[in-house]
Amino acid sequence: MDEFERIALIKKKIKPSSKVLVGIGDDTAVLRSPRGKMLITVDALVEGVHFDLRYASPEDVGHKALAVNLSDIAAMGGKPLYAVVSLGCGKSHGPAFLDAFYNGLLALAKSHDVAVVGGNLTSSPHFFADVTVVGEVKGAALTRSGMKKGDWIGVVGSLGSAAMGLASLRKRDRAALTPAVKKVQTAQLRPQPLLREGQALQKTKGVSALIDVSDGLASELHHLARASSVGVEIRADYLPIDPAVRRLSSTLSLDPLSAALYGGEDYALLVSGAPRALNSVQRALRRLGQNLVVIGEATRAKQVVMRLGEGAAEPLLPRGWNHWATQ
Amino acid sequence: MDEFERIALIKKKIKPSSKVLVGIGDDTAVLRSPRGKMLITVDALVEGVHFDLRYASPEDVGHKALAVNLSDIAAMGGKPLYAVVSLGCGKSHGPAFLDAFYNGLLALAKSHDVAVVGGNLTSSPHFFADVTVVGEVKGAALTRSGMKKGDWIGVVGSLGSAAMGLASLRKRDRAALTPAVKKVQTAQLRPQPLLREGQALQKTKGVSALIDVSDGLASELHHLARASSVGVEIRADYLPIDPAVRRLSSTLSLDPLSAALYGGEDYALLVSGAPRALNSVQRALRRLGQNLVVIGEATRAKQVVMRLGEGAAEPLLPRGWNHWATQ
Numbered sequence: 131m132d133e134f135e136r137i138a139l140i141k142k143k144i145k146p147s148s149k150v151l152v153g154i155g156d157d158t159a160v161l162r163s164p165r166g167k168m169l170i171t172v173d174a175l176v177e178g179v180h181f182d183l184r185y186a187s188p189e190d191v192g193h194k195a196l197a198v199n200l201s202d203i204a205a206m207g208g209k210p211l212y213a214v215v216s217l218g219c220g221k222s223h224g225p226a227f228l229d230a231f232y233n234g235l236l237a238l239a240k241s242h243d244v245a246v247v248g249g250n251l252t253s254s255p256h257f258f259a260d261v262t263v264v265g266e267v268k269g270a271a272l273t274r275s276g277m278k279k280g281d282w283i284g285v286v287g288s289l290g291s292a293a294m295g296l297a298s299l300r301k302r303d304r305a306a307l308t309p310a311v312k313k314v315q316t317a318q319l320r321p322q323p324l325l326r327e328g329q330a331l332q333k334t335k336g337v338s339a340l341i342d343v344s345d346g347l348a349s350e351l352h353h354l355a356r357a358s359s360v361g362v363e364i365r366a367d368y369l370p371i372d373p374a375v376r377r378l379s380s381t382l383s384l385d386p387l388s389a390a391l392y393g394g395e396d397y398a399l400l401v402s403g404a405p406r407a408l409n410s411v412q413r414a415l416r417r418l419g420q421n422l423v424v425i426g427e428a429t430r431a432k433q434v435v436m437r438l439g440e441g442a443a444e445p446l447l448p449r450g451w452n453h454w455a456t457q
Numbered sequence: 458m459d460e461f462e463r464i465a466l467i468k469k470k471i472k473p474s475s476k477v478l479v480g481i482g483d484d485t486a487v488l489r490s491p492r493g494k495m496l497i498t499v500d501a502l503v504e505g506v507h508f509d510l511r512y513a514s515p516e517d518v519g520h521k522a523l524a525v526n527l528s529d530i531a532a533m534g535g536k537p538l539y540a541v542v543s544l545g546c547g548k549s550h551g552p553a554f555l556d557a558f559y560n561g562l563l564a565l566a567k568s569h570d571v572a573v574v575g576g577n578l579t580s581s582p583h584f585f586a587d588v589t590v591v592g593e594v595k596g597a598a599l600t601r602s603g604m605k606k607g608d609w610i611g612v613v614g615s616l617g618s619a620a621m622g623l624a625s626l627r628k629r630d631r632a633a634l635t636p637a638v639k640k641v642q643t644a645q646l647r648p649q650p651l652l653r654e655g656q657a658l659q660k661t662k663g664v665s666a667l668i669d670v671s672d673g674l675a676s677e678l679h680h681l682a683r684a685s686s687v688g689v690e691i692r693a694d695y696l697p698i699d700p701a702v703r704r705l706s707s708t709l710s711l712d713p714l715s716a717a718l719y720g721g722e723d724y725a726l727l728v729s730g731a732p733r734a735l736n737s738v739q740r741a742l743r744r745l746g747q748n749l750v751v752i753g754e755a756t757r758a759k760q761v762v763m764r765l766g767e768g769a770a771e772p773l774l775p776r777g778w779n780h781w782a783t784q
Binding site for chain 2: 152155157158161162163164165166167168171172174178179180202203206218250253265267271273340341342357
């Protein structure tokens with residue numbers, strides 16, 4: 131199967147969209163331009179670095195390759211419009227693999243009204259999937275730099291599940307597929323980007339900064355603090371850690387707090403806002419069946435600290451999952 | 458050097474632009490939206506598949522990774538605006554490599570007023586560079602599908618040089634750096650996207666279809682014919698082959714006609730138009746110091762044929778450079 135046959139296979143799977151004037155098959159796609167401001171982001175998943183095909187299905191990889199980018203759009207309060215997909219495929223990634231990869235990717239695209247408008251296919255010694263997403267935002271995007279001293283800091287979504295899921299998948303113990311195991315494995319393999327939540331936050335007055343938790347909470351708190359030139363103090367016992375994470379902790383030898391702080395890949399939203407905005411943020415999120423969990427506040431001191439129980443505040447290091455360390 | 462240090466290195470090299478509201482360092486870039494319609498394209502270069510670091514410098518790879526995408530924008534008659542750059546780097550692609558790669562890429566970006574607005578860095582067993590470019594076009598983009606029976610078909614730029622350059626680089630005979638050798642090697646390593654030419658064609662009435670020559674002339678003629686539902690007849694002795702290609706042919710054991718038809722990577726423009734438009738196209742291109750070389754015409758018969766000298770027309774197969782064949 132050559133490049134053109136593979137492209138024909140993909141083209142057949144993709145539904146037309148009224149936003150798309152010229153889709154796959156010309157030198158570029160021709161599209162309706164974003165309304166308001168344009169957002170763009172790119173993220174790559176590399177086999178053996180970001181996923182392992184011994185426990186992730188091709189559908190999982192397709193889902194996640196798009197999800198991580200949609201989460202970045204969510205973290206600006208934006209709406210995704212288009213995706214382009216660039217794949218490097220080895221000999222073992224034939225038509226069945228591509229078909230399954232696109233099933234996972236296109237199902238997620240459809241559920242968020244994202245049009246897949248183009249891509250690239252090349253041979254490569256290792257499989258990689260590089261997805262670029264374009265979105266739009268009316269009004270101001272929510273950046274990392276608007277947090278002010280005295281703002282509350284909260285989390286939408288839960289923390290530690292994806293890391294616990296990875297620990298579980300690495301054990302590959304098929305006998306133990308309890309509901310808790312299923313839940314954390316799904317969090318790792320099929321993260322759900324919180325797009326409606328991000329958009330609701332962008333429309334709510336007094337929200338000051340927003341970021342998604344991809345590298346790990348500790349690392350993202352440092353990003354927020356640095357970009358906003360403030361400090362951060364959080365309380366460990368406020369963190370929204372799923373009961374499934376606590377339940378699996380001893381079996382999988384992974385401390386729930388470490389998973390929540392350093393595990394990453396949860397794609398929860400980390401948000402800050404003025405005290406007067408707290409009620410309207412809670413109302414907006416509850417309308418979506420979600421909840422804001424306040425975990426701390428922005429401080430004058432330019433450091434990131436965590437208070438554990440009744441103890442003193444200890445510095446929180448910007449550790450996170452670092453794929454460079456795996457080299 | 459970890460991911461954040463590498464990103465800091467790249468961020469420092471990139472100049473601010475008034476089109477860019479939020480650049481590298483947040484979850485997504487925030488940008489002025491395209492005027493008119495939006496164009497988007499992506500292309501990847503993989504080490505060992507598309508280039509060889511034994512003869513291509515990191516600057517060359519950076520230049521070419523952007524150039525191939527700008528050529529796609531040119532082939533729609535569009536203007537490029539933004540690029541995002543996703544890199545997979547191994548241990549041997551450290552700060553010096555990244556710095557040189559970006560020098561090549563940013564020099565080309567600057568000369569076409571393209572803002573590099575974001576990207577991704579990941580570790581990877583092999584180096585890959587995946588670049589997405591967003592552009593704009595006012596009015597109708599020039600697709601592959603508008604060619605009509607009786608239209609002339611012409612080439613802007615020259616054919617065969619990039620393939621001859623590759624043959625020369627593979628020999629790695631440093632003693633023979635004559636002007637002809639330099640010329641073809643530069644065509645292979647530093648292709649120049651014909652953006653002003655594509656834009657001039659898009660503004661000229663009667664131009665019916667446009668494509669860039671990336672896979673090879675024969676292959677592109679088939680794309681045009683299929684998309685436009687017409688046939689094509691070209692004349693071999695009309696093809697714009699650089700004298701340097703003819704001169705090096707026997708030394709490098711590569712037939713100039715094969716290089717022109719099947720070599721690919723020339724990033725010339727292949728254009729068609731109504732007979733009445735020929736004069737205005739010539740005038741528009743000459744204003745840019747360029748020339749249109751008519752190589753044939755669109756026919757009723759749904760096949761692609763070539764006439765060699767006084768001989769009969771022979772079918773031209775859609776062969777081209779196929780990286781899948783190298784696996």
